[in-house]
Amino acid sequence: MIDASGKNAVDPKVIKEKEVAFAQFIQDRGLKTTKQRNTIISVFFAMRGHISVEELLVEVKRANPKIGYATVYRTLHLLVESELVQERRFGDGLARYEGHSGVEHHNHMICLECGNISEFSNPSLVKFQGQLAEENNFKIYRHRLELYGACKDEKACQLRKKKKAAHAHGGG
Amino acid sequence: MIDASGKNAVDPKVIKEKEVAFAQFIQDRGLKTTKQRNTIISVFFAMRGHISVEELLVEVKRANPKIGYATVYRTLHLLVESELVQERRFGDGLARYEGHSGVEHHNHMICLECGNISEFSNPSLVKFQGQLAEENNFKIYRHRLELYGACKDEKACQLRKKKKAAHAHGGG
DNA sequence: TCTTTTACGAAATATGTTTTCAATTTGTGT
DNA sequence: ACACAAATTGAAAACATATTTCGTAAAAGA
Structure with a gap:
């Protein structure tokens, strides 16, 4: 929208x-x-x-x-x-x-309640993945990390959920 | 097979x-x-x-x-x-x-050359993800980490590639 | 402007998956 | 074993998303 x-x-x-x-x-x-x-x-x-x-x-x-x-x-x-x-x-x-x-190779958190998808990125994580690949004799071209779960801020989450539902009905 | x-x-x-x-x-x-x-x-x-x-x-x-x-x-x-x-x-x-x-919540490395999919799992990674979620005010239900790339052992990789191709032609 | 190439839109096709439906099979009570 | 209700099956149709085709239209260069 x-x-x-x-x-x-x-x-x-x-x-x-x-x-x-x-x-x-x-x-x-x-x-x-x-x-x-x-x-x-x-x-x-x-x-x-x-x-x-x-x-x-x-x-x-x-x-x-x-x-x-x-x-x-x-x-x-x-x-x-x-x-x-x-x-x-x-x-x-x-x-x-x-x-x-915003960031080249970022990851995603997907809230299964409100559908919100947010991005994050962390240099240590990248390093960590590099190590894992090294240990496993693997060369990384790209990666994909997704955390599925729920917003801890339930109010904001519920709000987004309602908004989304309203949107789905054409409420614009 | x-x-x-x-x-x-x-x-x-x-x-x-x-x-x-x-x-x-x-x-x-x-x-x-x-x-x-x-x-x-x-x-x-x-x-x-x-x-x-x-x-x-x-x-x-x-x-x-x-x-x-x-x-x-x-x-x-x-x-x-x-x-x-x-x-x-x-x-x-x-x-x-x-x-x-073998392991409940493991991750995958997918070789884009030979198609091999291998599994790995790492306790530190799990901890790390927990931290990330905490920082972002998120509750993880499940995650998904996939590393796409190539086997470093190119011989083994090529071998698998050929095997796969043969298999695709009904070579069995 | 004329010509060639590329892109467009609508419809057809492809692909992976789910559903429908009549016929069959299973579990249960007798 | 037999009948019955409920679940399951296989084939085909439907479905959802994405891609391709094809005749027409538009863009870039001569």
Whole structure:
């Protein structure tokens, strides 16, 4: 959801940066700039969090109802190839896309109550994984650490849960 | 693949144990014992590793060609519910099932070259994750750590790769 | 502008999994 | 052993997510 209140909106400068970087990628690849792609990536980078194709499509259609989901899929693949965006799968069967990762290789905590996905990263953990790999005669290309559980702050959690439910009913 | 050479075969006692445990689960749930289910779980527990539905189905059909994949799926779900088996997904789009985990909550290293999946577990890592959760005000129910990369022993890796390719062509 | 290449949208297809449904099998009471 | 209700099966259809196809449209370069 694009935050219309401006409260939690993504800094327009950041969005611009990403747009420029993607334009560069498109050019380097000898691909073409199109209105649809521009729309999709602008909408995408204006969103926060771990966005499913479905969620993105809804917002994209708000901007231009004629854009189909094939184009959204195709553009997301390009975003992943450009390394501006990472694809994630948290086991609910859908791919999610993340374009505003603060830290390069971070991990996730997924609250099974309210659905909140938060990121963390820890240098010791990275070192630790390196050791483990060493011990096991393994060369790490990438890793994936996910902690599934619940927010300890139950109030905040319940609040998010309600918000999410309201959102699911189209309460916007 | 069921190891016919006996070299790396699962101890029949272990298989028996699992069969008994599953029978118990079936009874506790008020479900019925069937030949198909017995066949499927026997075949499954005679196999090692992280088994896909496809792989299991091939072996099951060897024992009884009339068993369909719906039944295999259904039985796997029961096995997961009984907690005798865990479902895993390593990002290649298929669910894999693991019935002989030595350690309760272990992690995985996935070689992207030869496809080998090995397990490891480390008490310090568990402690570490607990700390991380504490810092982030989070209660862990379960976790998932996967290291994707390559075997450092390239010879062994290449060997496994070839073996796998041969197997894929029906070389058995 | 003309031409070539690339991208688009809608629909078809692919893939992995789940569900439906009529027929069969199992467990239980007699 | 027999009948009955409930559960299970296999084949096919449905499902959900993702990808590909194909005719049309749009973009970049000559």
